[in-house]
Amino acid sequence: MRNLVFVLVSLIASFAIAQCPKESIIQLIEVANQLKTQLVESYWQEWSEVKMPILQIDDESEFLFNTQSSDTTFHQSCENYLSRPTSLNKSLLATFPLVDGQPTIVVGTPENTGKSPEAWTITLLHEHFHQLQFSHPNYYSAQKALQLDNGDQTGMWMLNYPFPYDQKPVNTHLKAIAANLLRLDSLDPREVLLTHKTLKNQLREQLGEDHYKYLNLQLWQEGYARFVELDLTQKWIENFDQIKQNQFQLEEILTLQQQQEEEYTTHLERSSPMELKRVYFYALGAAEANLINEVNPQWKSAYFDSLFTTDHLLKTVE
Incomplete structure (x- = not known):
């Protein structure tokens, strides 16, 4: 017993x-x-x-x-x-x-x-940015207005949309956009912006309206979320001593930042939409946000003026 x-x-x-x-x-x-x-x-x-x-x-x-x-x-x-x-x-x-x-x-x-624990932690902030996006009162009506869901009510269409990732001309054009954005450190940002707008308009003509709307959706939703994630990592480093975090050392967050930058550069320089599919837009959107942040640090006040597109942010810096 x-x-x-x-x-x-x-x-x-x-x-x-x-x-x-x-x-x-x-x-x-x-x-x-x-x-x-x-x-x-x-x-x-x-x-x-x-x-x-x-x-x-x-x-x-x-x-x-x-x-x-x-x-x-x-x-x-x-x-x-x-x-x-x-x-x-x-x-x-x-x-x-x-x-x-x-x-x-x-x-x-x-x-x-x-x-890693530190990457997991900062990813929660990436996801929290999505919570901000989803909380916008017009988020779901604007998503529906895109007319891209083909009747899918589950939201899975945003992951499975038939974007022409495998078309060589599309890959070439997206890679050209990426290459231009990566010149930001060596050229006048306004020159990079002018070329970016030209390349993006040309891509719009090549893709057609529906595919272009999907591209912009991903840049707005995932790309800018990735930019905020990277920027928050920098702010974590700058404010490290103000955060109670016995499980982390500053060197670990610096290493995380280096890994983020390496992945960002690798995706844009050596990978392609054909290889990464939708994930390619994370780095591409982050690169566009980095450019916009350089030429117009006040862009955040206009970010939610138009949902699921970033074209209006390019116009705010004309």
């Missing part, structure tokens, strides 16, 4: 532990919350008011951070975290309406997403 009681107690304890988020995850999300609190208002004041709900997917359980929920599939676990058995892909790293209909960052562990 004594052995049976011991086994039962052990099982209950193991279950309780399984219902708790890992301490390392709690600490990483706390750092992300601090970065949000201290840094994002300098980009858009309203961004600081946007909530950052997170559904963190562990091997056995999914945990809610920064929010509560009326969803009855969640149950109170230790330290007042809501949790439920894992039901989603453990390698997910995305943002979409989920918990009570609000845009939710859905993310596996650093190990399951293939990211």
Whole structure:
């Protein structure tokens, strides 16, 4: 009987532990919350008011951070975290309406997403920028107005849209745009801008309106999100001593920044849309945002004037 009681107690304890988020995850999300609190208002004041709900997917359980929920599939676990058995892909790293209909960052562990702890943390801020985008009152109506979904109501069309990635002329033209944007360090930014506008107009004629709208959608949504992610990494470095983060050393964030820059350059210089598909637009959009930020540091005030296009940002610097 004594052995049976011991086994039962052990099982209950193991279950309780399984219902708790890992301490390392709690600490990483706390750092992300601090970065949000201290840094994002300098980009858009309203961004600081946007909530950052997170559904963190562990091997056995999914945990809610920064929010509560009326969803009855969640149950109170230790330290007042809501949790439920894992039901989603453990390698997910995305943002979409989920918990009570609000845009939710859905993310596996650093190990399951293939990211270092510091890269995982700053990626939460990338995803939080998507929460800002999705919270715009016209986001979904403007998305529908693009008329690119072909009847798909799930939103998956944004990932699977049949953009002509494999067409050689399209690849050549996009690579020319990338090469011009990479000249920003060596040429007058306004010269780079003028060439960029010319190349982009030529690409519009080559692609046709629907494909061009999809390109701009990806630049606006993912490319500028990548720019903000890279910029926030720099601000993390500059404000490192103001963030409580015993798990990180400054050298690790500097290494992260170097890795980000290497990936950015590699994608634009040595990769192609044919190879990377939609992911190519992350670096291309970040490069365009970098140019706009150089010639017009006030671009953020116009970013949300037109959704799913960046062409209006090029016009603000004429």
